[in-house]
Structure formats: structure tokens, C-alpha cells
Amino acid sequence: MGNWVVHYERVGAGDPGVAEEINGVIDAEARGQVATYEPSATKTNPWTLNVDGRLMKRPVTISALFTGKYNTDQPNMPFHTVATRVFDCRSGILIDWDNLFTDKKAGLARLAEQTKRIIPTVYAPPKRPGVWQFGSEVAPVDDNYRFWIPTDEGVELHFGDWQFGRGLPVITVGWSELQDLIAPEFQAITG
Structure with a gap:
């Protein structure tokens, strides 16, 4: 009853071994998008899943x-x-909070602190008067901060649908807020 399409980019240049390593993970993620949503899709109504993947080099x-x-x-x-x-x-390895930060717990705590500060300035606060109330959606755990990419400005955090309401909120935590926690081998990530 469903139709799915995943369009995505792969690495096509550079060291062939590194490109193969990266492309293997990218291909698995593309398959994973379908594997995540197809099994739980409705069995009574027509459905669609359309996914686009793009690469960014820094x-x-x-x-x-x-x-x-x-x-x-x-x-x-x-x-x-x-x-x-x-x-x-340089090597094709995945970068995550475990190897990006010198202290993962401190890094996640900093991301949580900055998210609490930034979200109300980017997205409209609730219509009721008062301050934003945060709960488990900003807890300093991997699951809340699993979607991210490095940009010129900092760590661009992508939040899933329903984490802060409908849609895919995006905020950027500046490198100046994180640089003291970045592992020496990845300091160049800050640009």
C-alpha cells in the first residue's frame, strides 16, 4: 500500500578506501530510513515516504x-x-559525541544548556505567559542530540518531529561554546 523513495549523495572522490568506508555507512543509513518507517506504516491506507540525503564537506x-x-x-x-x-x-571513521568531546558527559551537558538558551530565541514560545518549561527533551543524553552536523558557525543540531512539537527544529551551538571540549584531533572541525 506504500511507496518509498530515497534520493541521496555518495562520496565520489578522494582516497578510494576512505570513500568506500564512508559510502558503506551512507548506503546503510539510506536503507535504514526505509527499514525504520516501512514496517510500521499503515496497512489500511496508501502511504508515501520520500527522503533526500545530501553531503556537506568541511x-x-x-x-x-x-x-x-x-x-x-x-x-x-x-x-x-x-x-x-x-x-x-581523513580516515572515514564516524565522529560522534564519544570521540568528538574529551568528556562526553560534559559535552552533552553543554549542548543541553545551550539548547535551553537558544530554542526560545529561534522558535516562538508557548502562547501561555511564562517561561519555557523543559523536560526530558533537553536531557543531556545521546538520544536527544543524535542528529547533528558541523557547520562554519558551530554544531548544527537537528531535532526530530515531536521533540519540541511538530516539524524539524534546527539550532546551532557556536564553536566558541564548545571549543574547550573538542578533542585535540578534531580541533580543525571548528574551521
Whole structure:
């Protein structure tokens, strides 16, 4: 009853071994997008899943950003999808909070602190008077900050649909807020 399409970019230049390593993970993520949404898709209505993946190259990194939309004729649709992968373009290894930060716990705490500060300045606060109330959606755990890419300005955090309401909120935590926690081998990531 469904139709899915995933369009994405792959690495096509540079060291062939590194490109093969990166492309293997990118291909797996593209397959994973379908494997995540197809099994739980409605069995009673026609549905679509359309995902686009694009690559971004920066000093020492190649990042893949997948965004998409699952849709069917049911309430609360469409559902927006997001996934990221960040690679060291020198070796092909995945960069995550475990190897990017010298202290993962401190790094996640900093991301949580900055998210609480930035989100209300980028997205409209609730209509009720008072301050934003944050709960588990900003807790300093991997699951809340799993989608990210490095940019010239800092760590661009992508949040999943429903983490802060509908849609895919995006904020950037500046390098100046994180630089003291970046591992020496990845300092060049800050540009």
C-alpha cells in the first residue's frame, strides 16, 4: 500500500578506501530510513515516504543529512524524518559525541544548556505567559542530540518531529561554546 523513495549523495572522490568506508555507512543509513518507517506504516491506507540525503564537506569532515516525510491520510500527518552521519574525511571513521568531546558527559551537558538558551530565541514560545518549561527533551543524553552536523558557525543540531512539537527544529551551538571540549584531533572541525 506504500511507496518509498530515497534520493541521496555518495562520496565520489578522494582516497578510494576512505570513500568506500564512508559510502558503506551512507548506503546503510539510506536503507535504514526505509527499514525504520516501512514496517510500521499503515496497512489500511496508501502511504508515501520520500527522503533526500545530501553531503556537506568541511575541514576534516564529510557530513550526510537525511530529511524526509512519511505521509498517509490519517491524523497528525505528515511525519517528518531526520538522520545524520558525520565522518572524519581523513580516515572515514564516524565522529560522534564519544570521540568528538574529551568528556562526553560534559559535552552533552553543554549542548543541553545551550539548547535551553537558544530554542526560545529561534522558535516562538508557548502562547501561555511564562517561561519555557523543559523536560526530558533537553536531557543531556545521546538520544536527544543524535542528529547533528558541523557547520562554519558551530554544531548544527537537528531535532526530530515531536521533540519540541511538530516539524524539524534546527539550532546551532557556536564553536566558541564548545571549543574547550573538542578533542585535540578534531580541533580543525571548528574551521
